[in-house]
Amino acid sequence: DTGVSQDPRHKITKRGQNVTFRCDPISEHNRLYWYRQTLGQGPEFLTYFQNEAQLEKSRLLSDRFSAERPKGSFSTLEIQRTEQGDSAMYLCASSLGDSWRGETQYFGPGTRLLVL
């Protein structure tokens, strides 16, 4: 069974550049989540999709951040005009569910972003 995959695993960019990350969930999972984790902290929720619909966005997700899941399969997270404060690990997770039942979220390996 293939787990959640993320690409790239590492990204170094200069301040002001745009970056895009990709997440491929577990194949039958209809829900997909993005979290951000900074050093010494637990992951913080950014947004989540059920199929192709983006159902919830955190206030952490500024206008420079956008996420899509166009066909209800893979998702992309884009950060425009990156800032040094965007440096973090970006984690993707997926789960299977139709209503709120606290379904288990399975995480990918993450994309580590460094903004110089």
Place this chain on the structure above:
Amino acid sequence: AQKVTQAQTEISVVEKEDVTLDCVYETRDTTYYLFWYKQPPSGELVFLIRRNSFDEQNEISGRYSWNFQKSTSSFNFTITASQVVDSAVYFCALPQGGSEKLVFGKGTKLTVNP
């Protein structure tokens, strides 16, 4: 709002010692779920356990055991006979009420020395 507190920032033990990681949570929900995840140095969060608030029985899986006490809002995790491979950061989490959004504690970094 949900809150998870992991008061132990770092724990260091010698191999074969038992170690308990504490998790205290706050929620107004009557039904909720609790999770533990492990994050080894590679960075990937590995799912360990999901527990329903209705089920207060302790759970054991190999060297791992979990003690859920609703009365004290705690969901503690014990590793028996720790091994070097158990070295990781461990996170406790619960979903935000009525949402699938997970709220994590700050994690406990466990170092098991040979």
